[in-house]
Amino acid sequence: VILRLAAVLVAALALAGPASACAHPRTSLTYLEGQIMCPTCHTTLDQSDSAAARQIETHISQRIAQCWTAQRIESELVANYGKGILAAPPHSGFDLLAWWLPIAGVLGGAALLAVGVWRWSRRREPEPESAASGLDEETERRLDELLSRFE
Amino acid sequence: VTGPLKLTLQLLALACVAGLLALLVWKLTHQQHAPRVGAVAPAFTLRRLDGPGDVSLASLRGKPVVLNFWASWCVPCKSEAPVLEREWTRYRDRGVVFVGVDFHDLSSDARHFVAAHRLTFTMLEDGSGQVTGSYGISQVPETYVLSRAGRVVAHLAGPITASGFSGEFRAALARVAT
Numbered sequence: 164v165i166l167r168l169a170a171v172l173v174a175a176l177a178l179a180g181p182a183s184a185c186a187h188p189r190t191s192l193t194y195l196e197g198q199i200m201c202p203t204c205h206t207t208l209d210q211s212d213s214a215a216a217r218q219i220e221t222h223i224s225q226r227i228a229q230c231w232t233a234q235r236i237e238s239e240l241v242a243n244y245g246k247g248i249l250a251a252p253p254h255s256g257f258d259l260l261a262w263w264l265p266i267a268g269v270l271g272g273a274a275l276l277a278v279g280v281w282r283w284s285r286r287r288e289p290e291p292e293s294a295a296s297g298l299d300e301e302t303e304r305r306l307d308e309l310l311s312r313f314e
Numbered sequence: 315v316t317g318p319l320k321l322t323l324q325l326l327a328l329a330c331v332a333g334l335l336a337l338l339v340w341k342l343t344h345q346q347h348a349p350r351v352g353a354v355a356p357a358f359t360l361r362r363l364d365g366p367g368d369v370s371l372a373s374l375r376g377k378p379v380v381l382n383f384w385a386s387w388c389v390p391c392k393s394e395a396p397v398l399e400r401e402w403t404r405y406r407d408r409g410v411v412f413v414g415v416d417f418h419d420l421s422s423d424a425r426h427f428v429a430a431h432r433l434t435f436t437m438l439e440d441g442s443g444q445v446t447g448s449y450g451i452s453q454v455p456e457t458y459v460l461s462r463a464g465r466v467v468a469h470l471a472g473p474i475t476a477s478g479f480s481g482e483f484r485a486a487l488a489r490v491a492t
Binding site: 247278282 | 319323326385386387388389418419420421423441442443444
């Protein structure tokens with residue numbers, strides 16, 4: 164009976180250990196599942212059900228239970244798998260280009276479009292009527308005479 | 315839109331198209347394929363999983379090499395592990411080197427796997443999967459048998475325990491060990 168009680172106590176402590184290790188988790192599995200890629204299927208963890216993805220999820224859960232921050236967990240995974248494990252490139256160094264280039268592209272495209280539209284609208288402004296006809300007075304007089312015969 | 319601005323815009327558009335085409339060509343020419351039988355196996359240097367230091371394939375030149383790609387999360391790798399260990403103990407005295415390459419895996423889990431299956435041959439880790447990619451590995455386990463000259467003698471794209479592969483693996487081993 165004593166042995167059984169001891170075994171139950173040890174099992175309870177073992178199960179309770181990880182949960183009680185961190186009373187206030189500093190990140191969540193749901194958040195990190197969207198930030199970390201599954202290395203074999205090239206989707207984020209929340210989109211994957213592969214064995215490799217499940218392994219990483221289990222590992223992340225263990226780290227969360229140890230009160231690790233999201234940044235620390237990500238750093239550990241990068242050290243293990245390389246930068247490709249991150250769903251988004253880091254906000255530093257050369258990787259910043261990946262963030263700024265699309266923005267620069269969109270802004271540049273919008274600016275070009277605006278300039279194009281502005282110039283196009285200027286070119287299509289109505290011109291003076293006299294200049295539009297392009298006929299001298301004599302021709303206009305004769306044309307009026309011809310037209311008056313049909314009225 | 316007239317004059318220099320029009321020309322600039324046209325050049326910009328051409329540059330964009332040329333850039334995209336160059337990217338497409340680069341991607342197509344740099345796609346990684348599995349080395350064929352008879353081809354020289356891609357060179358690599360990887361960190362040891364079972365201790366400090368690195369191991370390069372070049373350092374094994376002159377010895378037949380069995381290159382096994384695996385991961386701790388891979389279910390067929392579990393049944394394959396004892397067979398690999400058994401073949402390693404059988405062939406090591408004949409100069410054959412067995413090398414396990416663990417890819418896309420957590421180092422801690424991989425070490426646990428090695429300990430649990432009592433694997434004693436050289437273990438390397440390829441966390442990023444870069445080397446594994448150069449061998450065209452799409453799934454694990456996969457095994458390459460390399461000759462003393464570093465050429466591919468056999469490529470088994472599946473567990474060596476599979477009925478279609480076990481005979482081919484043993485035949486390739488016997489061939490390179492002579």
